[in-house]
Amino acid sequence: MRLNLLAPLVAVVLVILLGSVYVVREGQTGLVLNLGRIARTNIGPGLHFKIPLIESARVFDKRFTANAFSPERYLTSERKDVSVDFVAIGYIEDVTAFYRATGGDESLATDRLAPIIKDSLRNEINSRTLTKLVSGNRNEMIEGQLAGINEGASTLGVQIVDIRFKQIELPTDSEVISQVYDRMRAERHQVASRLRAEGEEQARIIRAEADREQTVLIAEAERDAQKLRGEGDAEAARIYGDAAQRDPAFYAFQRSLEAYRKTFADGDAVVVLERNDPFLQYLRSDR
Secondary structure, eight states: OHHHHHHHHHHHHHHHHHHTEEEEOTTEEEEEEETTEEEEEEEOSEEEEOOTTTEEEEEEEOSOEEEEOOOEEEEOTTOOEEEEEEEEEEEESOHHHHHHHHTTOHHHHHHHHHHHHHHHHHHHHHTSOHHHHHHSOHHHHHHHHHHHHHHHHGGGTEEEEEEEEEEEEOOTTOHHHHHHHHHHHHHHHHHHHHHHHHHHHHHHHHHHHHHHHHHHHHHHHHHHHHHHHHHHHHHHHHHHHHHHHHOHHHHHHHHHHHHHHHHTSSSOOOOOOOTTOGGGTTTOTTO
């Protein structure tokens, strides 16, 4: 009988003991609620006790966490539409304010941080060109906005230490994409035109050089040909001179035959001469 009463009593004691103990790990902070009201806060790491059934403990992570937000669309100073995807890195600075503002719901804290950060970034992005936004010093831009962001985040008990841009892109329904493509096409056309102009210039240089070499070669060939013809004519004249000196009569006969051959080459030539003309001396029958 006593054993039957002892077992439930031990179970109740164990439940009470387990319900009165809670653990806060390193990097965490604890908060104790007494009937729903905050009784103790900023409880450090270790084993702690609370009143069972009356008090409840909540443990929160105080380490740096990355809060991801949905991409937000902004307008740059040139009125160009961009989509910015970013992550806010922060931690719980005041657990009491955090619990009162969010009830300990981290997703609710992220939802309330979103408009604070996005509105702050909007002012900065609106004042920058697309080029400066993409290739400029983002750390400088973020540092200038952290003070204002943390002023708003302090109501949530959160401290933001950095904001990182994950991606900056042009929305698919934005006119900026077509403008970028048009500019890229124009740049490619410009490069192609420059290359064609350079190619045409090189072609003209090569053709001019080839024409010059052709002219030089033809001139040199003509010069050599005239020289050879001159040498040939001189050699022929010498040979004819030698022949004339050795046998003047045969040389005169040979020259006359060549003259007859040239004169009557086509077979239709008509020559009118006197009977005793020297040109006909070798055609007379009396010779």
